[in-house]
Amino acid sequence: xxxxxxxxxxxxxxxxxxxxxxxxxxxxxxxxxxxxxxxxxxxxxxxxxxxxxxxxxxxxxxxxxxxxxxxxxxxxxxxxxxxxxxxxxxxxxxxxxxxxxxxxxxxxxxxxxxxxxxxxx
Amino acid sequence: xxxxxxxxxxxxxxxxxxxxxxxxxxxxxxxxxxxxxxxxxxxxxxxxxxxxxxxxxxxxxxxxxxxxxxxxxxxxxxxxxxxxxxxxxxxxxxxxxxxxxxxxxxx
Numbered sequence: 001x002x003x004x005x006x007x008x009x010x011x012x013x014x015x016x017x018x019x020x021x022x023x024x025x026x027x028x029x030x031x032x033x034x035x036x037x038x039x040x041x042x043x044x045x046x047x048x049x050x051x052x053x054x055x056x057x058x059x060x061x062x063x064x065x066x067x068x069x070x071x072x073x074x075x076x077x078x079x080x081x082x083x084x085x086x087x088x089x090x091x092x093x094x095x096x097x098x099x100x101x102x103x104x105x106x107x108x109x110x111x112x113x114x115x116x117x118x119x120x121x
Numbered sequence: 122x123x124x125x126x127x128x129x130x131x132x133x134x135x136x137x138x139x140x141x142x143x144x145x146x147x148x149x150x151x152x153x154x155x156x157x158x159x160x161x162x163x164x165x166x167x168x169x170x171x172x173x174x175x176x177x178x179x180x181x182x183x184x185x186x187x188x189x190x191x192x193x194x195x196x197x198x199x200x201x202x203x204x205x206x207x208x209x210x211x212x213x214x215x216x217x218x219x220x221x222x223x224x225x226x227x228x
Binding site: 044047061 | 159
């Protein structure tokens, strides 16, 4: 069945980097746009980034622009989020989510279980 | 950027009640509005998309309506499993695809 499994979270010091992965199975990954969404402890959902099905276009929230990079490896059915210059306010559970569209978003229909990133000294 | 404002932020109700949650966009989003439910420690679950289309497997007691900038999620005959936090999200045009701040539905 369809699965999205995030990994790579952990505790990291401010200013350092971390790379999240989202391994997918059960659908043709290369034909879907993908998103990262995060949720700080006790807070609401925040859209973080999106990448088109072929990786040709990426979009970011202002809060992460210039620090985070979304990418994908369609040959390995894996989505990535490279997070640099991490700040305390980046502490959150990070979810990957599938879009039903291959380019501009339509709806986020399947989500992973999330991976926790804690930025702390 | 389009801002999404939900109300109320929290809501108390009983099993069997009918409740309505409102989501307002800062500009017209042409019906590109989704609703999600999230339970503690779990990923969000898509309930409704394109304002009023029920995601496969979602019970018919959930319904959505609206147009332009104003949208509502209605849950009829509340069931114990419906107590959760609900979020709206727009997917209109270009990113960022903002979420509302959430509505916590409590017993």
